[in-house]
Amino acid sequence: MKKRASTVCPIVYALDIWGDPWSLVILRDVLIHNKRHYREFLASRERISTNILSARLQSLVEAGLLIKIEGESNRAQTMYRPTQKALDLFPVIFAIMHWGLKYNPNTDMSIPIMQELKADEKGLEQRLLRNFDDVAT
Numbered sequence: 001m002k003k004r005a006s007t008v009c010p011i012v013y014a015l016d017i018w019g020d021p022w023s024l025v026i027l028r029d030v031l032i033h034n035k036r037h038y039r040e041f042l043a044s045r046e047r048i049s050t051n052i053l054s055a056r057l058q059s060l061v062e063a064g065l066l067i068k069i070e071g072e073s074n075r076a077q078t079m080y081r082p083t084q085k086a087l088d089l090f091p092v093i094f095a096i097m098h099w100g101l102k103y104n105p106n107t108d109m110s111i112p113i114m115q116e117l118k119a120d121e122k123g124l125e126q127r128l129l130r131n132f133d134d135v136a137t
Contacts, residue, residue, distance in 0.1 A: 017063045036079040
């Protein structure tokens with residue numbers, strides 16, 4: 001992804017980091033589905049290509065949203081974990097989900113997390129944050 005020169009606009013800054021669709025899908029997978037490994041991201045329903053996945057993971061690491069933890073014996077063990085900067089995006093991710101719930105007639109409301117988001121967003125956030133107790137604040 002091409003980067004703009006420094007901006008004073010917080011919206012442009014945010015969109016430059018995570019505003020493309022694939023970065024948001026990866027952040028969703030990390031924050032909501034607790035995915036950690038390359039193969040898990042690759043298995044997502046959206047079918048991201050390997051070159052785009054690699055590039056987006058690298059850009060999210062460079063932007064300070066993910067940390068890359070190299071596998072000790074092979075690359076398949078490499079993990080990606082969110083930083084506090086990524087965890088601070090929970091309200092944004094939830095807001096985007098609420099917007100999609102409102103306007104996408106194809107949303108599958110049988111998915112438990114969709115029901116939980118509507119019924120108890122704060123409880124959902126607290127439950128999901130427990131997956132990241134290892135993240136330094």
